[in-house]
Amino acid sequence: MRERSIRIGLIGFGTIGTGVIKLLQRQRQAIRDRIGVGLELVRVADIDTRRDRGVKLARGVLVNDARKILDDPSVDVVIELMGGTGIARRFVLEAIAAGKDVVTANKALLAHHGDEIFRAVERGGTGIGFEASVGGGIPIIRALKESLGGDRNQAVYGIVNGTSNYILSRMSDEGGEFGDVLKAAQAGGLAEADPSFDVDGIDAAHKLTLLIQLAFGARVPVAAANVEGIRHVSQADIAFAREFGYAIKSLAVAKRAGERIEASVRPTMVPVRHPLASVNGALNAIVVQGEALGPSMYTGAGAGMMPTATAVVADLMDVTRNRVHGCRGRVAPLGYPVRHQVRARPVAPDELHGEFYLRFMLVDRPGGLGRIAGVLGQHDVSIAAVIQREREHGRVVPVVIRTHDAREQALRRAVRAIDRLAVVRGRSTVIRIEESLG
């Protein structure tokens, strides 16, 4: 075992970067005891070298040019925390080509350019860690890569976007409609000024792409997932869901269906007794359903400075151990070589089916509900339950329907037809019900 320390360069001195530095400083000796060598942060690059982040760096460590890290042959490991898929991709590939190990939290980068990056790592025999890219501090990546590697997984699903979960939890606990709760979350630093990545399901879709690769040994293009945000979920839907015994969660779901994979990110009704229903606030939780293991669930802080920093530091320790012991190719980036990856076909739209919650805004007139039921029947969508609480002739009132298992394509066609009826106002709401999660 070499006695020198491992030299680390960090690109992107934002929130997570600050947490990583704090944790490395705080746990310096404990980490050295565990892995046998010290981790030395030799350079931190960020365009903003002025702002006080509340951590002390030795003179000369903070630079405004990432080249001082990438071009320095003495840097062993590059931590990429700048985000984005353009320059970050180039920097990561450069670092790999230079024989450096890479640790990144960049799910967008890996969802779009993962295979290119993973292949480069395998070719170069270097290491890459991306535990922080899904589930913040929850060690789900290593679990899928190694611990669950002897099983065949049938499904992976969960709550992987903290902002969406925070908003839905707060709407459920304290009331308020999406727009107001979003504003409060933004004021509290729990949502970005531009929240689209989070509340429109894009971030979750990136994470799901990675989870599918890790869990199934298969790749489904990001674009193939059925992605739907939470903007249209209303207080009324949350209340009706509760009445039916469900909580509404933004769920990322991937299931094997024969040789195909069904992938979606969308608001989903989960039975209140299912453990995911009580994962609230900024928590994340991921369930892996294995053929031999059955369901196992991983819950914890899905974001935040210090939680995410623990994942980055764990990856640093991992690539360092491999480097020190001379076995950097020990585990392939995905847990299996990219060449064994299957390019899975997504389930065809006309094969999708499930139970659904529908909410229509109906002008209360005799026969109105009958019209809706009629259109659903024409499309082979059968009704399990109906709630029409308010009754006031001529007024617009909500009608809520819970369907039996139905073909999704037919159901969407039925809803479009219903939305064109004269007695129905506005666009109706369709929310998937997941009754039989493991």
Added chain:
Amino acid sequence: MRERSIRIGLIGFGTIGTGVIKLLQRQRQAIRDRIGVGLELVRVADIDTRRDRGVKLARGVLVNDARKILDDPSVDVVIELMGGTGIARRFVLEAIAAGKDVVTANKALLAHHGDEIFRAVERGGTGIGFEASVGGGIPIIRALKESLGGDRNQAVYGIVNGTSNYILSRMSDEGGEFGDVLKAAQAGGLAEADPSFDVDGIDAAHKLTLLIQLAFGARVPVAAANVEGIRHVSQADIAFAREFGYAIKSLAVAKRAGERIEASVRPTMVPVRHPLASVNGALNAIVVQGEALGPSMYTGAGAGMMPTATAVVADLMDVTRNRVHGCRGRVAPLGYPVRHQVRARPVAPDELHGEFYLRFMLVDRPGGLGRIAGVLGQHDVSIAAVIQREREHGRVVPVVIRTHDAREQALRRAVRAIDRLAVVRGRSTVIRIEESLG
């Protein structure tokens, strides 16, 4: 990378052993794709070579003598699934001395002789895996060894005995007293003929010893934990707990208290909204409370043939990867070298404190409750709530008390004094309330 396969010998062809063989056969090609070499089960040793376990072994694989594995220099890895702390210890140490890697599910062995075994592994530069020893198929060992290794943990606690949890869950869901539910569990194969290890907390204490070593880098002798089984939990306690907003779980808990560690296994009241409260049946769940990460929770099948087999096979893949890549000392057995382990002092009995639930069987007479309250007051135990529902002069009725934070030693003294009062019948029940779990 060598192209030969890794040769495995399995000692103990019971339920888990059968599961391991099934999984290795079923996942043969997928495992080879992941780790680059094949896993070949060359020998299985058991004293019973006749019984049909429903798996096919090639001629000559099944033997009745473990020496055919231990003395065979071509065997790379020994899986020890025989249990016990006598012969198993000798076999494991012999295998290590012969340069073989070891995979074991034997928590009793590791709780009592772990340091001796881990030191031998470190000295010999071999590998050992024991993921199956805690939490069945839940990958908590690797999480603590590697993924959470950059953080400082403050507490680790959870439900780690499936049999106890099954019995308490069933008492809670369907009624019935301990003795009857135990009998039903035994009839259904969910409890052993001699259930003492499980229902008296011994198995959980073994697991807690390991969790403490992994989470805190410290060793607390098995005997130092405060261990209490579930035999005295009654239907009445479960009902009163529910009224107060708690579920009763057999919880293994370890917390840092300054330089000391508080460790206990006992029936515990957990707020119904805490995620542990809804971990039911044979499920296990472990929470790790980290300084940086906060709480993270790991839930899944804590026992059973196939779930536990996934942990054994994951360990096989891990030691194989290290062997193939020539880095068997990559991670120390505990995640840190045994020489860095602290011998932690348990918290002194007179420093223990917490909130408690007390149930007394009182002869209903004027002043009876006052007597109990008086004794508690003399011992500085202050009362938060009292329930005395039934009233019938001269009859024995339950009185239930929820205390404020109290010194446990004083509380136990008070209860002993109360049990000696003429108006109190039988032995009273004391159950810890954990209000502020992370």
